[in-house]
Each structure stands twice: as structure tokens, then as C-alpha cells.
Amino acid sequence: MFMYGKQIMGIRACTWVYAFLISFTFVTYLIGKFELDGLTTAITVLVLALLKGHLVGLYFMGLVRVKGFWHWPVTVWLIVPGSLISIAFYLSYQ
Amino acid sequence: MPTIVLKNNCQSTIKHYPPGDLAIWFFILAELLVFGIFFASYAFARMNNVELFNELQNTLDREAALINTLALITSSYFVVRAVTAIGENNSKLCFRWIVAAIGMGGMFLFVKSGEYAHHLSEGITLSSNTFYMFYLSLTFFHFMHVIMGMVILSAIAIKTRNGSYSANNCTGVHTGAAYWHMVDLVWLILFPLVYIMR
Numbered sequence: 001m002f003m004y005g006k007q008i009m010g011i012r013a014c015t016w017v018y019a020f021l022i023s024f025t026f027v028t029y030l031i032g033k034f035e036l037d038g039l040t041t042a043i044t045v046l047v048l049a050l051l052k053g054h055l056v057g058l059y060f061m062g063l064v065r066v067k068g069f070w071h072w073p074v075t076v077w078l079i080v081p082g083s084l085i086s087i088a089f090y091l092s093y094q
Numbered sequence: 095m096p097t098i099v100l101k102n103n104c105q106s107t108i109k110h111y112p113p114g115d116l117a118i119w120f121f122i123l124a125e126l127l128v129f130g131i132f133f134a135s136y137a138f139a140r141m142n143n144v145e146l147f148n149e150l151q152n153t154l155d156r157e158a159a160l161i162n163t164l165a166l167i168t169s170s171y172f173v174v175r176a177v178t179a180i181g182e183n184n185s186k187l188c189f190r191w192i193v194a195a196i197g198m199g200g201m202f203l204f205v206k207s208g209e210y211a212h213h214l215s216e217g218i219t220l221s222s223n224t225f226y227m228f229y230l231s232l233t234f235f236h237f238m239h240v241i242m243g244m245v246i247l248s249a250i251a252i253k254t255r256n257g258s259y260s261a262n263n264c265t266g267v268h269t270g271a272a273y274w275h276m277v278d279l280v281w282l283i284l285f286p287l288v289y290i291m292r
Contacts, residue, residue, distance in 0.1 A: 011174070011175070011178045014171065014174045014178075015171075018167065018168075018171040018174075021167045021282075022164065022167060025160065025163050025164060025167065025285075026160075028285070028286050028290055029156060029159075029160045029163075029290070031290060032156050032286075032289060032290035033156060035152070035292070037148070037292045042291045042292065045286045045290050045291050046286065046287075046291060048286070049282055049283050049285070049286045049287070050283075052282045053279050053282050053283060056170065056275055056278060056279050056282065057275075057279065059174075060170050060171070060173075060174050060275045060278070061112070061113070061271075061272055061275045061276075061279075062112065062113040062177075062268075062272075063112060065108060065109055065113075066109050066110065066111065066112050067108055067109070067110055068110050070110070070111055070112045070119065073119075073122075073123055073126075074126075074279065077123075077126045077127075077130055078283075080130060081129075081130040081131075081133045081134050081283070082283075084133075084134040084137060084138075085133060085134060085137040085287065085291075088134070088137035088138045088140065088141050089137065089140075089141075089291065091141055092140060092141040092144050
């Protein structure tokens with residue numbers, strides 16, 4: 001477990017997360033720049049954003065090292081508004 | 095059974111509480127709840143005004159939003175480096191990373207202020223329409239949080255420079271870092287929701 005911890009929690013892991021966050025941001029920006037629309041595109045953009053938020057919560061905020069109740073608040077926060085936003089966009093396309 | 099290795103007060107491998115003062119986490123949860131309600135309200139308000147929202151979304155400066163997103167992500171990463179530095183008992187390096195993070199926050203404020211100036215020059219206000227009401231109030235609410243975060247980081251930078259923090263006494267650094275990451279986290283959802291999704 002400690003070895004697993006060492007591998008996923010160090011600054012190297014955070015640097016990789018940073019690289020992913022930057023990459024996902026550029027993908028999101030390009031989708032906006034080319035004004036791609038449609039439900040699938042909107043949900044893809046949202047999923048990318050939720051994934052970015054999840055990575056920030058786990059690695060930057062250090063919740064990957066936390067067990068129990070306090071491991072989950074950021075994840076739950078991402079899921080609940082994320083689901084509501086998805087429902088609203090889905091309904092707007094009906 | 096997981097092995098628990100305590101290097102010092104700030105570097106335990108497995109914990110049952112998040113880093114920093116627990117009080118800041120209750121505050122963060124309250125803030126996230128408010129922003130979550132705001133985001134859901136925006137999405138449901140858009141449902142009844144899809145054409146208006148899509149049309150006016152094109153008037154926003156996506157390049158500025160991209161720069162701001164990169165600035166906040168980078169500043170968050172700098173804060174991670176600052177936390178790592180203080181965990182290694184290197185307060186000088188920690189101070190430098192925090193100052194760099196504050197600089198990135200300053201860049202965010204500068205770019206966002208430019209956006210606001212542009213909107214104001216075009217006569218856009220909160221009462222212009224539903225889209226701008228949400229756009230201005232959501233982004234300005236977040237803008238105020240960036241300022242608050244910079245004030246907290248500045249206080250931590252001063253204390254770090256004075257040698258108040260060390261590897262065994264770095265709760266303050268973790269507390270400020272958690273708040274700053276929350277500010278970044280909120281923007282990561284706000285950016286695609288308001289500027290991109292249509």
C-alpha cells in the first residue's frame with residue numbers, strides 16, 4: 001500500500017495531472033473555438049471538466065491520501081451538479 | 095491492513111482527515127454547495143432560453159477564458175509545489191512557489207478585469223438579459239473568491255518568509271492551499287459551462 005501510495009501521491013504524479021489538466025483544457029477550448037454543438041459534444045465537454053475536477057480533488061487537494069468520509073465530498077459535488085447540468089442539457093435538446 | 099508511515103505531521107501516507115484545518119473544509123463544502131446551485135440554475139435557465147444563451151455565448155472572449163483557465167491550473171500546481179517544499183522543510187522555496195501562484199492569480203484578475211471593462215463599455219449589465227445576469231454574477235462571484243484566495247496566499251507567504259512554517263508545522267500552508275484549489279476547481283466547471291457548452 002505504501003509503495004502504491006508513493007507512486008500515486010508524489011510530486012511527479014501531480015506534474016502528470018497538471019499536464020493532463022492543460023491538455024484537457026486545450027481540447028475543451030478547441031471544441032468551443034469551432035463552435036461544435038449537440039448533446040454529445042456538450043456532455044463530452046462536461047465529462048472532461050468533471051474529470052479535471054476529480055483530478056484536482058484527488059491529487060492537488062490531497063484527497064487521494066484520505067480514507068473514509070472526507071475522501072468523497074469533492075467527488076459527490078462533481079457528480080450532483082454534473083448530473084443536474086446533464087439533465088438540463090438533455091431536456092433542452094428534446 | 096494498510097501500512098501507515100508518518101514522516102512528520104504534514105506527510106502521513108494515509109489519513110482520515112483532509113490536509114489543513116478541518117474548519118476550512120466545512121467552509122469549502124459550503125462554498126461548493128453555493129456554486130453547485132448556481133451552476134444547476136444556469137443550466138436550467140438556459141433550458142428555457144437556448145437560442146439566447148447560444149447566441150450571447152459567442153460574444154464572450156474564449157481566448158481570455160483559456161488564458162484564465164491555464165493561469166488558475168498553473169497557480170494550483172505552484173501551490174502543490176509550495177506544499178511539497180514546506181514538507182521538505184524548505185521554506186524559502188515554498189515562499190517562491192506561493193509568490194508565483196499569487197502572480198498567476200494576478201494574471202487571472204487582470205485578464206478578467208479586461209473582459210469586464212469590455213462588457214461595461216458595450217453597456218452590458220446584470221439587467222441586460224438572463225444570460226448576462228448569470229454570466230456576470232457567476233464570474234464576479236468567482237472573481238471575489240480569487241481575490242480572497244490571493245489574500246490568504248499572501249498571508250501564508252509572509253508567514254513562510256518569517257519562518258513560521260516548517261515540515262512539522264505546516265497546517266496553515268495546507269489550509270490556504272485547500273482554499274486555493276477550491277477556487278481552481280470551481281473555475282474548471284464554470285469555464286466549459288458558461289463559455290463552451292451549447
